[in-house]
Amino acid sequence: MGSARRRHPGGAWRRRVDGAPLLRDGRPALPGGRAYRRRRPDGRVRLPRAGADGRPVDDAARRAVSPRPGGGRLGGPRRRLLDDAGVALLRVGLAVSLTGPLAPRGTCARRGLELWADEARGAGRAVELMVRDDQSDARTARRQVEGLLRHVDLLAGPYSSGLTRAVAPIAETHGFVLWNHGGAADDIHAQRLRAPVGILTPASRYFERALRWIPDGPVLVLGRRASGFSAAVTAGTEAAARRLGRAVRAETYPAASHLPPFVERLSAESPALLLAAGRFEDDVALARILSRGARPPTVLVAAGVRQFGEALGVAADRFVGPSQWEASADIVPDLGPSGPSFSRRFTARFGVAPDYPAAQAYAAGLVMRRCVELAGTLDQEKLRAAAATLDCTTLFGRFRIDPETGLQTGHEMLLAEWAGGRRRVVPV
DSSP states (O other): OOOOOOEEEEEEEEEEEOEEEEOOOOOOTTSSSSTTTTOTTTTTTOOOOOOOTTOOOGGGGGGGOOOTTTOOOOOOOOOEEEESOOEEEEEEEEESSSEEEEEEHHHHHHHHHHHHHHHHHHOOOEEEEEEEOOOOOOHHHHHHHHTTTTTTSSEEOOHHHHHHHHHHHHHHHHOOOEEESSOOOOOGOOOOOEEEEEEEOOOOOGTTHHHHHSSSEEEEEEEEETHHHHHHHHHHHHHHHHHTTTOOOEOOOOOOGHHHHHHHHHHHHHEEEEEEEHHHHHHHHHHHHHHTSSSOEEGGGGGSSSHHHHHHGGGGGEEEEEEEEEETTTOOOSSSSSSHHHHHEEEEEEOOOOOOHHHHHHHHHHHHHHHHHHHHHHHHHHHHHHEEEEEEEEEHHHHOOOOTOOBBBBBBOOEEEETTTTEEOOOO
């Protein structure tokens, strides 16, 4: 038989000898890859008549899988695998930063989800956690998520708003819910995507509790316009302060060389409250200078994590940070362990105390599993519907989302102040 070929959409040559699509270098196109798929005029993906192995695909199995940019139905049920005991195996995918600048918090998130998976298996539930390193890079994160989606039932998001923003459209295209435990930027949920389900308080509400802590006087907010997260924190804080009738001014974070003159000007202006949402190194550099003299009450996003105290030592004292989670917070969960219990288990397992990325990843595991139980299926649309109606409290706090956007509406931020090398919750 001849080897008549024709150009296939997506850059592949379809070879009619065995019916399998081939790339230019002769490698078979993988199912789900661009070269393998064909799209209908309405944008839905149609499976080809032959698989990559050359075998014809039965017409009943040739279905359209909606990519739904702009919202629509998510994917249907997937084939269940069984573990050695014959129990249905739940496969959970996680692409997270294990190397690169985000590695400390990415590793913390991985450990939180690992602990959840270990404890689920200990309770007789078959869970397999598949982890990939996104190297703190958006392009790598997209590639890793594309690979994971061929093998998993549930997809947990990466750490950081930038990486979560990068992979959310991919989850949407493949019809998967993205259980977003690591990206707080509001715009992740403002793209008319149904995939993201938020665990975190969104960035626009990060400083609401700080405004209640110091309820009067002018407010100065520092942020970075180039960062979606920082921009959301700044805009949300400005709006909240104005609703309270307070004078508020937002400024771009000064460069490191301009911090000393900025602090001098700050002393002359004396705002009632200084709020800053820069990069971690920005906040640390500012705190180092402010610690040398008198300063207004200061709330820094970086002060909400353990590394802030490690970087500054005793100079961290009296700085306050917004915190998604503190083990000592007065939270009574109705799903999963308490904060102190989780903290003890985590420390026993990994030899270090958990920070908030571990708690929010662990909470994502609890919420995912609960939605599977409520839906009674792995149909992603039904899981999304279960998440939209779920109202519960975990060690992380309340879980409740906006049914349309998936934005977290139930969880509240905390304030934590450094004293003697430790953080304590500030009552507000």
